[in-house]
Amino acid sequence: QSALTQPPSASGSPGQSVTISCTGTSSDVGGYNYVSWYQQHPGKAPKLMIYEVSKRPSGVPDRFSGSKSGNTASLTVSGLQAEDEADYYCSSYAGSLVVFGGGTKLTVL
Amino acid sequence: EVQLVESGGGLVQPGRSLRLSCAASGFTFDDYAMHWVRQAPGKGLEWVSGISWNSGSIGYADSVKGRFTISRDNAKNSLYLQMNSLRAEDTALYYCAKDIKQWLGKDAFDIWGQGTMVTVSS
Numbered sequence: 001q002s003a004l005t006q007p008p009s010a011s012g013s014p015g016q017s018v019t020i021s022c023t024g025t026s027s028d029v030g031g032y033n034y035v036s037w038y039q040q041h042p043g044k045a046p047k048l049m050i051y052e053v054s055k056r057p058s059g060v061p062d063r064f065s066g067s068k069s070g071n072t073a074s075l076t077v078s079g080l081q082a083e084d085e086a087d088y089y090c091s092s093y094a095g096s097l098v099v100f101g102g103g104t105k106l107t108v109l
Numbered sequence: 110e111v112q113l114v115e116s117g118g119g120l121v122q123p124g125r126s127l128r129l130s131c132a133a134s135g136f137t138f139d140d141y142a143m144h145w146v147r148q149a150p151g152k153g154l155e156w157v158s159g160i161s162w163n164s165g166s167i168g169y170a171d172s173v174k175g176r177f178t179i180s181r182d183n184a185k186n187s188l189y190l191q192m193n194s195l196r197a198e199d200t201a202l203y204y205c206a207k208d209i210k211q212w213l214g215k216d217a218f219d220i221w222g223q224g225t226m227v228t229v230s231s
Contacts, residue, residue, distance in 0.1 A: 003153070034214070034215050034216060034217070036216070036217040036218070038154070038218075040154075045204060045221035045222065045223055045224065046146075046154065046204075046218070046221055047221075048209075048217060048218060048219045051209060051215075051217035051219075052215065052217065057209075057219055089153060089154050091154075091156070091216070091217075093214060093215060093216050096168050096213075097156065097168050097169070097170060097171075098144070098156035098159065098168075098216045099156065100146075100153060100154045100155060100156060101153070102153045103153040103154070
């Protein structure tokens with residue numbers, strides 16, 4: 001099972017919006033509405049930001065939103081803040097297993 | 110406080126075995142599926158294995174299938190990963206993670222431990 005494809009890096013200035021893509025296949029992202037997004041700061045455990053494509057866990061700011069079109073899912077961070085600088089990983093259910101993306105380093109300029 | 114605490118990591122020679130444990134507290138352990146996710150130094154996340162609330166459904170990544178065994182003891186609020194025939198490429202920080210659901214299949218992980226490091230080297 002191949003990893004999902006994410007851009008290695010993304011950036012934006014404070015207050016701007018940035019979108020991170022996550023491309024898979026019809027066997028994972030395109031086949032199920034079970035895409036999640038995680039934020040990971042250096043030296044810390046990952047944190048769930050989005051699940052089931054677009055749902056936000058309690059406590060996650062509504063600046064974070066998720067969507068999906070075909071085999072590509074997206075995470076949009078609006079109103080960028082300094083604390084949003086982190087690595088972001090997507091994941092998808094892939095029929096009896098889970099596959100992660102390679103990660104995107106988000107830099108707040 | 111909701112918490113997952115992993116233990117059992119260490120330095121091990123190639124071909125040997127190691128058993129990881131994860132102690133859960135602060136939530137009803139047997140209401141949720143559980144998973145192991147690993148992260149090699151400087152690399153991304155890799156799902157290793159998952160187990161449903163009642164151990165009735167289990168899944169493994171292709172990279173560990175046949176070598177690793179996941180299990181849980183709901184009476185002890187504990188998750189385990191038995192790792193056999195270890196390889197250098199198994200070197201990673203191993204996280205225990207709680208699913209948001211009872212069963213495998215939606216697989217979103219809302220609680221993570223701090224991880225236990227496994228180093229496979231001669």
